[in-house]
Amino acid sequence: QVQLVQSGAEARKPGASVKVSCKVSGNILTLMSIHWVRQAPGKGLEWMGGIDPEDGEPIYPQNFQGRVSMTEDTSTDTAYLEVSSLTSDDTAVYYCAPNLSPIRGLYWFDPWGQGTLVTVSS
Amino acid sequence: DIQLTQSPSFLSASVGDTVTITCRASQDISSYLAWYQQKPGKAPKLLIHAASTLQSGVPSRFSGSGSGTEFTLTISSLQPEDFASYFCQQVNGRLTFGGGTKVEI
Numbered sequence: 001q002v003q004l005v006q007s008g009a010e011a012r013k014p015g016a017s018v019k020v021s022c023k024v025s026g027n028i029l030t031l032m033s034i035h036w037v038r039q040a041p042g043k044g045l046e047w048m049g050g051i052d053p054e055d056g057e058p059i060y061p062q063n064f065q066g067r068v069s070m071t072e073d074t075s076t077d078t079a080y081l082e083v084s085s086l087t088s089d090d091t092a093v094y095y096c097a098p099n100l101s102p103i104r105g106l107y108w109f110d111p112w113g114q115g116t117l118v119t120v121s122s
Numbered sequence: 123d124i125q126l127t128q129s130p131s132f133l134s135a136s137v138g139d140t141v142t143i144t145c146r147a148s149q150d151i152s153s154y155l156a157w158y159q160q161k162p163g164k165a166p167k168l169l170i171h172a173a174s175t176l177q178s179g180v181p182s183r184f185s186g187s188g189s190g191t192e193f194t195l196t197i198s199s200l201q202p203e204d205f206a207s208y209f210c211q212q213v214n215g216r217l218t219f220g221g222g223t224k225v226e227i
Contacts, residue, residue, distance in 0.1 A: 046219070047216075047217040047219070100171070106214055107213050107217055108171040108213050109168060111165075111167070112165035112166055114164075
C-alpha cells in the first residue's frame with residue numbers, strides 16, 4: 001500500500017513563498033504522476049496541477065500558472081510544491097495525491113497525503 | 123471551466139437509511155466523474171471513478187450512477203462511519219470539484 005507523507009505546517013507572511021514536500025513510500029515515485037489539491041478552511045477542494053506522466057512536465061490550471069512550481073526528486077522519492085507571492089487567500093491545507101487513472105488526460109486520486117496546513121498572515 | 127453543483131449541501135440521516143447525493147455538471151462530461159469521502163481533519167478518500175466504478179476496498183453499499191450532466195452517489199444502509207463529507211470531481215482536463223455534501227446524524 002503506497003503511502004504519501006507530507007511536511008509539517010508552515011506559517012508565512014504575505015508576499016513570501018512556501019515549499020511543501022510529499023514523500024512517497026516504496027521507491028515508486030517514477031511510476032506515479034503526483035498532483036496537488038488544496039482546501040481552504042471550511043471550504044471545498046481546488047486542483048492546483050500535477051505532473052504529466054507522458055513527458056514529466058507539470059500541468060497547471062491557468063489561475064495558478066506563474067505562481068506555483070511542482071518538482072520531483074526521484075533520488076529521495078519526494079515531490080515538491082512551491083507557491084510564491086502568498087496572500088491570505090492561500091491559507092489552506094495542501095494535499096498531494098497520485099493519479100490512478102490509466103487513461104491519459106483523466107485524473108482521479110488515491111491515496112492522499114495527510115495534508116500540510118499553510119497559514120498566511122501578517 | 124466546468125462547474126459542479128452538489129445537492130443537498132447538508133443532509134441529516136440515521137444509521138440504516140439510504141441516502142442519495144446529486145452532482146450536476148454545467149456541461150456534458152460523459153462518465154468522467156469521481157466521488158470522494160472526507161472525514162473531519164482527514165484527507166479525501168476515493169470511493170468511485172468513471173461515475174459508477176467502485177474503487178477497490180470500498181464497501182458495496184456505496185454506488186454511483188449517471189452520465190452527461192447528472193450524477194448520483196447512493197449510500198445504502200448508512201453506517202456510523204459513513205457520516206462525513208462527500209465531494210464529486212470531474213476528471214477530464216481542467217479538474218474541478220463540487221462544493222461538497224455533509225452527511226450528519
